[in-house]
Amino acid sequence: MEDLDDGGASFLDAETLAAHPQFASTLANGLAVLGCFGGGQTVLGNKDFAERLQLSRPTVSRLTFTLMGLGYLRRDRATGKYSLGPAVLSLGYPLLSQLTVRQIASPEMLELARHARGPVSIGTRDRLQVVYVETVQAYDSNATKPDIGSTRPFLRTAIGRALLASYSVPQRTALLRRLRETVPQEWAAFHAAAEQACTEIAQQDFCIVAGDWRPTLAAVAVPMRAPVGGMHLAFNLTVPAYATDRQHLQTDLGPRLVSLVRSIEYKLGLGDH
Structure with missing residues:
Protein backbone atom coordinates (compact mmCIF):
# COMPACT_ATOMS: atom_id res chain seq x y z
CA MET A 1 0.00 0.00 0.00
CA GLU A 2 1.19 3.51 -0.80
CA ASP A 3 2.32 5.77 2.03
CA LEU A 4 -0.67 7.55 3.58
CA ASP A 5 0.42 11.11 2.89
CA ASP A 6 -0.56 13.58 0.16
CA GLY A 7 0.66 11.12 -2.43
CA GLY A 8 -0.79 8.05 -0.74
CA ALA A 9 -4.27 7.75 0.74
CA SER A 10 -5.77 10.44 -1.47
CA PHE A 11 -4.54 8.56 -4.56
CA LEU A 12 -6.17 5.27 -3.55
CA ASP A 13 -9.28 4.04 -5.32
CA ALA A 14 -12.53 4.12 -3.36
CA GLU A 15 -12.69 0.36 -2.82
CA THR A 16 -9.15 0.12 -1.44
CA LEU A 17 -9.68 3.11 0.83
CA ALA A 18 -13.04 1.80 2.11
CA ALA A 19 -11.43 -1.55 2.95
CA HIS A 20 -8.78 0.04 5.17
CA PRO A 21 -9.41 -0.68 8.89
CA GLN A 22 -9.07 2.99 9.77
CA PHE A 23 -11.68 4.13 7.25
CA ALA A 24 -14.78 5.74 8.86
CA SER A 25 -17.66 5.12 6.45
CA THR A 26 -20.22 7.28 8.27
CA LEU A 27 -17.91 10.27 8.23
CA ALA A 28 -17.14 9.62 4.56
CA ASN A 29 -20.84 9.48 3.71
CA GLY A 30 -21.52 12.73 5.53
CA LEU A 31 -18.74 14.48 3.67
CA ALA A 32 -20.02 12.95 0.42
CA VAL A 33 -23.40 14.60 1.06
CA LEU A 34 -21.69 17.98 1.33
CA GLY A 35 -19.64 17.16 -1.76
CA CYS A 36 -22.82 16.81 -3.82
CA PHE A 37 -22.97 20.61 -3.90
CA GLY A 38 -19.59 20.82 -5.61
CA GLY A 39 -21.04 20.63 -9.11
CA GLY A 40 -22.75 24.00 -8.85
CA GLN A 41 -25.98 22.67 -7.33
CA THR A 42 -27.37 24.99 -4.67
CA VAL A 43 -30.46 23.06 -3.51
CA LEU A 44 -30.77 19.28 -3.16
CA GLY A 45 -33.18 16.89 -1.44
CA ASN A 46 -32.78 13.53 0.26
CA LYS A 47 -33.84 11.78 -2.95
CA ASP A 48 -31.07 13.59 -4.85
CA PHE A 49 -28.45 12.56 -2.29
CA ALA A 50 -29.64 8.96 -2.25
CA GLU A 51 -29.51 8.65 -6.04
CA ARG A 52 -26.12 10.33 -6.40
CA LEU A 53 -24.42 8.45 -3.59
CA GLN A 54 -26.26 5.13 -3.94
CA LEU A 55 -27.30 5.25 -0.30
CA SER A 56 -30.63 4.24 1.26
CA ARG A 57 -33.14 6.98 2.03
CA PRO A 58 -33.06 6.24 5.82
CA THR A 59 -29.25 6.56 5.82
CA VAL A 60 -29.45 9.83 3.92
CA SER A 61 -32.12 11.16 6.29
CA ARG A 62 -29.88 10.49 9.29
CA LEU A 63 -26.94 12.16 7.59
CA THR A 64 -28.85 15.29 6.56
CA PHE A 65 -30.47 15.58 10.00
CA THR A 66 -27.05 15.46 11.65
CA LEU A 67 -25.44 17.87 9.19
CA MET A 68 -28.32 20.30 9.60
CA GLY A 69 -28.04 20.13 13.38
CA LEU A 70 -24.32 20.93 13.13
CA GLY A 71 -24.92 23.87 10.81
CA TYR A 72 -23.45 22.35 7.65
CA LEU A 73 -26.84 22.21 5.93
CA ARG A 74 -29.91 24.45 5.94
CA ARG A 75 -33.41 23.10 5.22
CA ASP A 76 -36.09 24.97 3.35
CA ARG A 77 -39.37 24.24 5.13
CA ALA A 78 -41.46 24.83 2.02
CA THR A 79 -39.60 22.39 -0.23
CA GLY A 80 -37.91 20.14 2.32
CA LYS A 81 -34.66 20.51 0.37
CA TYR A 82 -31.23 21.49 1.64
CA SER A 83 -28.56 24.06 0.88
CA LEU A 84 -25.13 24.52 2.42
CA GLY A 85 -25.02 26.10 5.85
CA PRO A 86 -22.64 28.69 7.31
CA ALA A 87 -20.61 26.07 9.18
CA VAL A 88 -19.10 25.06 5.84
CA LEU A 89 -17.50 28.52 5.65
CA SER A 90 -16.14 28.18 9.17
CA LEU A 91 -14.67 24.81 8.22
CA GLY A 92 -12.87 26.11 5.14
CA TYR A 93 -11.66 29.49 6.40
CA PRO A 94 -8.79 28.19 8.61
CA LEU A 95 -7.25 26.44 5.61
CA LEU A 96 -7.44 29.55 3.43
CA SER A 97 -6.11 31.77 6.21
CA GLN A 98 -3.09 29.48 6.68
CA LEU A 99 -2.20 29.77 2.99
CA THR A 100 -0.04 32.86 3.38
CA VAL A 101 0.93 32.48 -0.26
CA ARG A 102 -2.43 34.11 -1.07
CA GLN A 103 -1.51 37.33 0.71
CA ILE A 104 2.10 37.32 -0.50
CA ALA A 105 1.16 36.72 -4.12
CA SER A 106 -1.83 39.06 -4.35
CA PRO A 107 -0.02 42.30 -5.40
CA GLU A 108 1.94 40.61 -8.18
CA MET A 109 -1.12 38.66 -9.28
CA LEU A 110 -3.05 41.91 -9.57
CA GLU A 111 -0.29 43.53 -11.62
CA LEU A 112 -0.24 40.61 -14.05
CA ALA A 113 -4.04 40.50 -14.22
CA ARG A 114 -4.05 44.16 -15.22
CA HIS A 115 -1.44 43.56 -17.90
CA ALA A 116 -3.18 40.50 -19.36
CA ARG A 117 -6.77 41.64 -18.75
CA GLY A 118 -7.54 38.22 -17.32
CA PRO A 119 -7.75 36.60 -13.88
CA VAL A 120 -4.71 35.07 -12.22
CA SER A 121 -5.53 32.14 -9.94
CA ILE A 122 -3.98 29.62 -7.56
CA GLY A 123 -5.22 26.05 -7.45
CA THR A 124 -4.51 22.85 -5.58
CA ARG A 125 -5.67 19.25 -5.81
CA ASP A 126 -8.89 18.04 -4.24
CA ARG A 127 -8.89 14.29 -4.89
CA LEU A 128 -9.28 13.96 -8.67
CA GLN A 129 -9.96 17.58 -9.49
CA VAL A 130 -8.44 21.03 -9.12
CA VAL A 131 -9.93 23.48 -6.63
CA TYR A 132 -9.20 27.21 -6.70
CA VAL A 133 -7.94 28.76 -3.46
CA GLU A 134 -7.38 32.30 -4.76
CA THR A 135 -8.23 34.43 -7.78
CA VAL A 136 -7.25 38.03 -8.48
CA GLN A 137 -8.95 40.01 -11.20
CA ALA A 138 -8.24 43.57 -12.31
CA TYR A 139 -11.05 46.06 -12.73
CA ASP A 140 -10.76 45.93 -16.51
CA SER A 141 -10.20 42.20 -16.98
CA ASN A 142 -12.52 39.71 -18.62
CA ALA A 143 -15.46 37.79 -17.20
CA THR A 144 -13.74 34.41 -16.84
CA LYS A 145 -12.91 34.75 -13.14
CA PRO A 146 -13.28 31.42 -11.27
CA ASP A 147 -14.60 31.69 -7.72
CA ILE A 148 -12.64 30.42 -4.74
CA GLY A 149 -13.76 26.84 -4.17
CA SER A 150 -14.77 26.24 -7.78
CA THR A 151 -13.33 23.15 -9.40
CA ARG A 152 -11.77 22.22 -12.73
CA PRO A 153 -10.78 18.89 -14.34
CA PHE A 154 -7.16 17.81 -14.33
CA LEU A 155 -6.60 16.62 -17.87
CA ARG A 156 -8.33 19.38 -19.85
CA THR A 157 -7.05 22.50 -18.09
CA ALA A 158 -3.74 24.31 -17.92
CA ILE A 159 -3.81 24.49 -14.13
CA GLY A 160 -4.63 20.78 -13.89
CA ARG A 161 -1.74 19.85 -16.15
CA ALA A 162 0.59 22.13 -14.21
CA LEU A 163 -0.44 20.44 -10.96
CA LEU A 164 0.27 17.06 -12.50
CA ALA A 165 3.78 18.25 -13.29
CA SER A 166 4.32 19.33 -9.67
CA TYR A 167 4.17 15.75 -8.37
CA SER A 168 6.94 13.20 -8.27
CA VAL A 169 6.89 10.58 -11.01
CA PRO A 170 5.41 7.84 -8.74
CA GLN A 171 2.72 10.20 -7.42
CA ARG A 172 1.89 11.45 -10.91
CA THR A 173 1.67 7.87 -12.17
CA ALA A 174 -0.73 6.97 -9.36
CA LEU A 175 -2.87 10.03 -10.03
CA LEU A 176 -2.97 9.38 -13.77
CA ARG A 177 -3.96 5.78 -13.11
CA ARG A 178 -6.88 6.93 -10.97
CA LEU A 179 -7.97 9.42 -13.62
CA ARG A 180 -7.86 6.71 -16.27
CA GLU A 181 -10.11 4.52 -14.13
CA THR A 182 -12.50 7.28 -13.07
CA VAL A 183 -12.87 9.45 -16.21
CA PRO A 184 -12.03 7.09 -19.08
CA GLN A 185 -13.51 9.26 -21.85
CA GLU A 186 -11.65 12.35 -20.71
CA TRP A 187 -8.52 10.24 -20.33
CA ALA A 188 -8.79 8.96 -23.88
CA ALA A 189 -9.23 12.46 -25.27
CA PHE A 190 -6.72 14.45 -23.23
CA HIS A 191 -4.15 12.29 -21.44
CA ALA A 192 -1.58 12.60 -24.22
CA ALA A 193 -1.86 16.40 -24.18
CA ALA A 194 -1.61 16.41 -20.38
CA GLU A 195 1.58 14.35 -20.46
CA GLN A 196 2.98 16.58 -23.20
CA ALA A 197 2.26 19.58 -20.95
CA CYS A 198 4.45 18.00 -18.25
CA THR A 199 7.26 17.81 -20.82
CA GLU A 200 6.70 21.46 -21.77
CA ILE A 201 6.88 22.49 -18.12
CA ALA A 202 10.14 20.59 -17.68
CA GLN A 203 11.56 22.50 -20.65
CA GLN A 204 10.15 26.01 -20.22
CA ASP A 205 8.43 26.06 -16.78
CA PHE A 206 4.90 26.67 -18.15
CA CYS A 207 2.26 25.03 -20.31
CA ILE A 208 -0.38 26.41 -22.65
CA VAL A 209 -3.95 25.21 -23.13
CA ALA A 210 -6.22 26.79 -25.72
CA GLY A 211 -9.72 25.43 -26.24
CA ASP A 212 -9.45 22.10 -24.40
CA TRP A 213 -11.39 23.35 -21.37
CA ALA A 218 -6.85 30.19 -23.47
CA ALA A 219 -4.57 29.83 -20.47
CA VAL A 220 -1.01 29.44 -19.29
CA ALA A 221 -0.10 27.70 -16.04
CA VAL A 222 2.98 27.24 -13.85
CA PRO A 223 3.44 24.82 -10.93
CA MET A 224 5.27 25.81 -7.78
CA ARG A 225 8.47 23.83 -7.47
CA ALA A 226 7.83 22.80 -3.85
CA PRO A 227 4.67 22.23 -1.80
CA VAL A 228 3.42 25.01 0.48
CA GLY A 229 2.22 23.73 3.84
CA GLY A 230 2.21 20.25 2.34
CA MET A 231 -0.02 21.35 -0.55
CA HIS A 232 0.99 21.25 -4.20
CA LEU A 233 0.00 24.53 -5.87
CA ALA A 234 -0.10 25.90 -9.39
CA PHE A 235 -0.84 29.34 -10.82
CA ASN A 236 -2.74 30.04 -14.02
CA LEU A 237 -3.69 33.03 -16.14
CA THR A 238 -6.83 32.87 -18.29
CA VAL A 239 -7.73 35.15 -21.19
CA PRO A 240 -10.35 35.09 -23.97
CA ALA A 241 -9.17 33.11 -26.98
CA TYR A 242 -10.08 35.97 -29.31
CA ALA A 243 -7.76 38.33 -27.45
CA THR A 244 -4.58 36.30 -27.82
CA ASP A 245 -2.66 33.85 -29.98
CA ARG A 246 -0.08 31.13 -29.41
CA GLN A 247 2.86 33.49 -29.87
CA HIS A 248 1.51 35.95 -27.29
CA LEU A 249 0.97 33.14 -24.81
CA GLN A 250 4.41 31.69 -25.53
CA THR A 251 6.51 34.85 -25.52
CA ASP A 252 4.68 37.18 -23.14
CA LEU A 253 2.08 35.74 -20.77
CA GLY A 254 3.82 32.43 -20.07
CA PRO A 255 7.19 33.96 -19.14
CA ARG A 256 5.47 36.65 -17.06
CA LEU A 257 3.61 34.02 -15.07
CA VAL A 258 6.83 32.06 -14.53
CA SER A 259 8.48 35.22 -13.22
CA LEU A 260 5.58 35.78 -10.83
CA VAL A 261 5.73 32.25 -9.45
CA ARG A 262 9.50 32.32 -9.01
CA SER A 263 9.17 35.62 -7.15
CA ILE A 264 6.60 34.10 -4.80
CA GLU A 265 8.79 31.04 -4.21
CA TYR A 266 11.69 33.34 -3.32
CA LYS A 267 9.55 35.30 -0.85
CA LEU A 268 8.41 32.07 0.75
CA GLY A 269 12.01 30.83 0.98
CA LEU A 270 11.41 27.97 -1.43
CA GLY A 271 14.19 28.68 -3.89
CA ASP A 272 16.43 31.19 -5.59
CA HIS A 273 14.85 34.17 -7.30
Whole structure:
Protein backbone atom coordinates (compact mmCIF):
# COMPACT_ATOMS: atom_id res chain seq x y z
CA MET A 1 0.00 0.00 0.00
CA GLU A 2 1.19 3.51 -0.80
CA ASP A 3 2.32 5.77 2.03
CA LEU A 4 -0.67 7.55 3.58
CA ASP A 5 0.42 11.11 2.89
CA ASP A 6 -0.56 13.58 0.16
CA GLY A 7 0.66 11.12 -2.43
CA GLY A 8 -0.79 8.05 -0.74
CA ALA A 9 -4.27 7.75 0.74
CA SER A 10 -5.77 10.44 -1.47
CA PHE A 11 -4.54 8.56 -4.56
CA LEU A 12 -6.17 5.27 -3.55
CA ASP A 13 -9.28 4.04 -5.32
CA ALA A 14 -12.53 4.12 -3.36
CA GLU A 15 -12.69 0.36 -2.82
CA THR A 16 -9.15 0.12 -1.44
CA LEU A 17 -9.68 3.11 0.83
CA ALA A 18 -13.04 1.80 2.11
CA ALA A 19 -11.43 -1.55 2.95
CA HIS A 20 -8.78 0.04 5.17
CA PRO A 21 -9.41 -0.68 8.89
CA GLN A 22 -9.07 2.99 9.77
CA PHE A 23 -11.68 4.13 7.25
CA ALA A 24 -14.78 5.74 8.86
CA SER A 25 -17.66 5.12 6.45
CA THR A 26 -20.22 7.28 8.27
CA LEU A 27 -17.91 10.27 8.23
CA ALA A 28 -17.14 9.62 4.56
CA ASN A 29 -20.84 9.48 3.71
CA GLY A 30 -21.52 12.73 5.53
CA LEU A 31 -18.74 14.48 3.67
CA ALA A 32 -20.02 12.95 0.42
CA VAL A 33 -23.40 14.60 1.06
CA LEU A 34 -21.69 17.98 1.33
CA GLY A 35 -19.64 17.16 -1.76
CA CYS A 36 -22.82 16.81 -3.82
CA PHE A 37 -22.97 20.61 -3.90
CA GLY A 38 -19.59 20.82 -5.61
CA GLY A 39 -21.04 20.63 -9.11
CA GLY A 40 -22.75 24.00 -8.85
CA GLN A 41 -25.98 22.67 -7.33
CA THR A 42 -27.37 24.99 -4.67
CA VAL A 43 -30.46 23.06 -3.51
CA LEU A 44 -30.77 19.28 -3.16
CA GLY A 45 -33.18 16.89 -1.44
CA ASN A 46 -32.78 13.53 0.26
CA LYS A 47 -33.84 11.78 -2.95
CA ASP A 48 -31.07 13.59 -4.85
CA PHE A 49 -28.45 12.56 -2.29
CA ALA A 50 -29.64 8.96 -2.25
CA GLU A 51 -29.51 8.65 -6.04
CA ARG A 52 -26.12 10.33 -6.40
CA LEU A 53 -24.42 8.45 -3.59
CA GLN A 54 -26.26 5.13 -3.94
CA LEU A 55 -27.30 5.25 -0.30
CA SER A 56 -30.63 4.24 1.26
CA ARG A 57 -33.14 6.98 2.03
CA PRO A 58 -33.06 6.24 5.82
CA THR A 59 -29.25 6.56 5.82
CA VAL A 60 -29.45 9.83 3.92
CA SER A 61 -32.12 11.16 6.29
CA ARG A 62 -29.88 10.49 9.29
CA LEU A 63 -26.94 12.16 7.59
CA THR A 64 -28.85 15.29 6.56
CA PHE A 65 -30.47 15.58 10.00
CA THR A 66 -27.05 15.46 11.65
CA LEU A 67 -25.44 17.87 9.19
CA MET A 68 -28.32 20.30 9.60
CA GLY A 69 -28.04 20.13 13.38
CA LEU A 70 -24.32 20.93 13.13
CA GLY A 71 -24.92 23.87 10.81
CA TYR A 72 -23.45 22.35 7.65
CA LEU A 73 -26.84 22.21 5.93
CA ARG A 74 -29.91 24.45 5.94
CA ARG A 75 -33.41 23.10 5.22
CA ASP A 76 -36.09 24.97 3.35
CA ARG A 77 -39.37 24.24 5.13
CA ALA A 78 -41.46 24.83 2.02
CA THR A 79 -39.60 22.39 -0.23
CA GLY A 80 -37.91 20.14 2.32
CA LYS A 81 -34.66 20.51 0.37
CA TYR A 82 -31.23 21.49 1.64
CA SER A 83 -28.56 24.06 0.88
CA LEU A 84 -25.13 24.52 2.42
CA GLY A 85 -25.02 26.10 5.85
CA PRO A 86 -22.64 28.69 7.31
CA ALA A 87 -20.61 26.07 9.18
CA VAL A 88 -19.10 25.06 5.84
CA LEU A 89 -17.50 28.52 5.65
CA SER A 90 -16.14 28.18 9.17
CA LEU A 91 -14.67 24.81 8.22
CA GLY A 92 -12.87 26.11 5.14
CA TYR A 93 -11.66 29.49 6.40
CA PRO A 94 -8.79 28.19 8.61
CA LEU A 95 -7.25 26.44 5.61
CA LEU A 96 -7.44 29.55 3.43
CA SER A 97 -6.11 31.77 6.21
CA GLN A 98 -3.09 29.48 6.68
CA LEU A 99 -2.20 29.77 2.99
CA THR A 100 -0.04 32.86 3.38
CA VAL A 101 0.93 32.48 -0.26
CA ARG A 102 -2.43 34.11 -1.07
CA GLN A 103 -1.51 37.33 0.71
CA ILE A 104 2.10 37.32 -0.50
CA ALA A 105 1.16 36.72 -4.12
CA SER A 106 -1.83 39.06 -4.35
CA PRO A 107 -0.02 42.30 -5.40
CA GLU A 108 1.94 40.61 -8.18
CA MET A 109 -1.12 38.66 -9.28
CA LEU A 110 -3.05 41.91 -9.57
CA GLU A 111 -0.29 43.53 -11.62
CA LEU A 112 -0.24 40.61 -14.05
CA ALA A 113 -4.04 40.50 -14.22
CA ARG A 114 -4.05 44.16 -15.22
CA HIS A 115 -1.44 43.56 -17.90
CA ALA A 116 -3.18 40.50 -19.36
CA ARG A 117 -6.77 41.64 -18.75
CA GLY A 118 -7.54 38.22 -17.32
CA PRO A 119 -7.75 36.60 -13.88
CA VAL A 120 -4.71 35.07 -12.22
CA SER A 121 -5.53 32.14 -9.94
CA ILE A 122 -3.98 29.62 -7.56
CA GLY A 123 -5.22 26.05 -7.45
CA THR A 124 -4.51 22.85 -5.58
CA ARG A 125 -5.67 19.25 -5.81
CA ASP A 126 -8.89 18.04 -4.24
CA ARG A 127 -8.89 14.29 -4.89
CA LEU A 128 -9.28 13.96 -8.67
CA GLN A 129 -9.96 17.58 -9.49
CA VAL A 130 -8.44 21.03 -9.12
CA VAL A 131 -9.93 23.48 -6.63
CA TYR A 132 -9.20 27.21 -6.70
CA VAL A 133 -7.94 28.76 -3.46
CA GLU A 134 -7.38 32.30 -4.76
CA THR A 135 -8.23 34.43 -7.78
CA VAL A 136 -7.25 38.03 -8.48
CA GLN A 137 -8.95 40.01 -11.20
CA ALA A 138 -8.24 43.57 -12.31
CA TYR A 139 -11.05 46.06 -12.73
CA ASP A 140 -10.76 45.93 -16.51
CA SER A 141 -10.20 42.20 -16.98
CA ASN A 142 -12.52 39.71 -18.62
CA ALA A 143 -15.46 37.79 -17.20
CA THR A 144 -13.74 34.41 -16.84
CA LYS A 145 -12.91 34.75 -13.14
CA PRO A 146 -13.28 31.42 -11.27
CA ASP A 147 -14.60 31.69 -7.72
CA ILE A 148 -12.64 30.42 -4.74
CA GLY A 149 -13.76 26.84 -4.17
CA SER A 150 -14.77 26.24 -7.78
CA THR A 151 -13.33 23.15 -9.40
CA ARG A 152 -11.77 22.22 -12.73
CA PRO A 153 -10.78 18.89 -14.34
CA PHE A 154 -7.16 17.81 -14.33
CA LEU A 155 -6.60 16.62 -17.87
CA ARG A 156 -8.33 19.38 -19.85
CA THR A 157 -7.05 22.50 -18.09
CA ALA A 158 -3.74 24.31 -17.92
CA ILE A 159 -3.81 24.49 -14.13
CA GLY A 160 -4.63 20.78 -13.89
CA ARG A 161 -1.74 19.85 -16.15
CA ALA A 162 0.59 22.13 -14.21
CA LEU A 163 -0.44 20.44 -10.96
CA LEU A 164 0.27 17.06 -12.50
CA ALA A 165 3.78 18.25 -13.29
CA SER A 166 4.32 19.33 -9.67
CA TYR A 167 4.17 15.75 -8.37
CA SER A 168 6.94 13.20 -8.27
CA VAL A 169 6.89 10.58 -11.01
CA PRO A 170 5.41 7.84 -8.74
CA GLN A 171 2.72 10.20 -7.42
CA ARG A 172 1.89 11.45 -10.91
CA THR A 173 1.67 7.87 -12.17
CA ALA A 174 -0.73 6.97 -9.36
CA LEU A 175 -2.87 10.03 -10.03
CA LEU A 176 -2.97 9.38 -13.77
CA ARG A 177 -3.96 5.78 -13.11
CA ARG A 178 -6.88 6.93 -10.97
CA LEU A 179 -7.97 9.42 -13.62
CA ARG A 180 -7.86 6.71 -16.27
CA GLU A 181 -10.11 4.52 -14.13
CA THR A 182 -12.50 7.28 -13.07
CA VAL A 183 -12.87 9.45 -16.21
CA PRO A 184 -12.03 7.09 -19.08
CA GLN A 185 -13.51 9.26 -21.85
CA GLU A 186 -11.65 12.35 -20.71
CA TRP A 187 -8.52 10.24 -20.33
CA ALA A 188 -8.79 8.96 -23.88
CA ALA A 189 -9.23 12.46 -25.27
CA PHE A 190 -6.72 14.45 -23.23
CA HIS A 191 -4.15 12.29 -21.44
CA ALA A 192 -1.58 12.60 -24.22
CA ALA A 193 -1.86 16.40 -24.18
CA ALA A 194 -1.61 16.41 -20.38
CA GLU A 195 1.58 14.35 -20.46
CA GLN A 196 2.98 16.58 -23.20
CA ALA A 197 2.26 19.58 -20.95
CA CYS A 198 4.45 18.00 -18.25
CA THR A 199 7.26 17.81 -20.82
CA GLU A 200 6.70 21.46 -21.77
CA ILE A 201 6.88 22.49 -18.12
CA ALA A 202 10.14 20.59 -17.68
CA GLN A 203 11.56 22.50 -20.65
CA GLN A 204 10.15 26.01 -20.22
CA ASP A 205 8.43 26.06 -16.78
CA PHE A 206 4.90 26.67 -18.15
CA CYS A 207 2.26 25.03 -20.31
CA ILE A 208 -0.38 26.41 -22.65
CA VAL A 209 -3.95 25.21 -23.13
CA ALA A 210 -6.22 26.79 -25.72
CA GLY A 211 -9.72 25.43 -26.24
CA ASP A 212 -9.45 22.10 -24.40
CA TRP A 213 -11.39 23.35 -21.37
CA ARG A 214 -13.65 25.84 -23.17
CA PRO A 215 -13.39 26.87 -26.82
CA THR A 216 -13.52 30.55 -25.88
CA LEU A 217 -10.65 30.46 -23.39
CA ALA A 218 -6.85 30.19 -23.47
CA ALA A 219 -4.57 29.83 -20.47
CA VAL A 220 -1.01 29.44 -19.29
CA ALA A 221 -0.10 27.70 -16.04
CA VAL A 222 2.98 27.24 -13.85
CA PRO A 223 3.44 24.82 -10.93
CA MET A 224 5.27 25.81 -7.78
CA ARG A 225 8.47 23.83 -7.47
CA ALA A 226 7.83 22.80 -3.85
CA PRO A 227 4.67 22.23 -1.80
CA VAL A 228 3.42 25.01 0.48
CA GLY A 229 2.22 23.73 3.84
CA GLY A 230 2.21 20.25 2.34
CA MET A 231 -0.02 21.35 -0.55
CA HIS A 232 0.99 21.25 -4.20
CA LEU A 233 0.00 24.53 -5.87
CA ALA A 234 -0.10 25.90 -9.39
CA PHE A 235 -0.84 29.34 -10.82
CA ASN A 236 -2.74 30.04 -14.02
CA LEU A 237 -3.69 33.03 -16.14
CA THR A 238 -6.83 32.87 -18.29
CA VAL A 239 -7.73 35.15 -21.19
CA PRO A 240 -10.35 35.09 -23.97
CA ALA A 241 -9.17 33.11 -26.98
CA TYR A 242 -10.08 35.97 -29.31
CA ALA A 243 -7.76 38.33 -27.45
CA THR A 244 -4.58 36.30 -27.82
CA ASP A 245 -2.66 33.85 -29.98
CA ARG A 246 -0.08 31.13 -29.41
CA GLN A 247 2.86 33.49 -29.87
CA HIS A 248 1.51 35.95 -27.29
CA LEU A 249 0.97 33.14 -24.81
CA GLN A 250 4.41 31.69 -25.53
CA THR A 251 6.51 34.85 -25.52
CA ASP A 252 4.68 37.18 -23.14
CA LEU A 253 2.08 35.74 -20.77
CA GLY A 254 3.82 32.43 -20.07
CA PRO A 255 7.19 33.96 -19.14
CA ARG A 256 5.47 36.65 -17.06
CA LEU A 257 3.61 34.02 -15.07
CA VAL A 258 6.83 32.06 -14.53
CA SER A 259 8.48 35.22 -13.22
CA LEU A 260 5.58 35.78 -10.83
CA VAL A 261 5.73 32.25 -9.45
CA ARG A 262 9.50 32.32 -9.01
CA SER A 263 9.17 35.62 -7.15
CA ILE A 264 6.60 34.10 -4.80
CA GLU A 265 8.79 31.04 -4.21
CA TYR A 266 11.69 33.34 -3.32
CA LYS A 267 9.55 35.30 -0.85
CA LEU A 268 8.41 32.07 0.75
CA GLY A 269 12.01 30.83 0.98
CA LEU A 270 11.41 27.97 -1.43
CA GLY A 271 14.19 28.68 -3.89
CA ASP A 272 16.43 31.19 -5.59
CA HIS A 273 14.85 34.17 -7.30
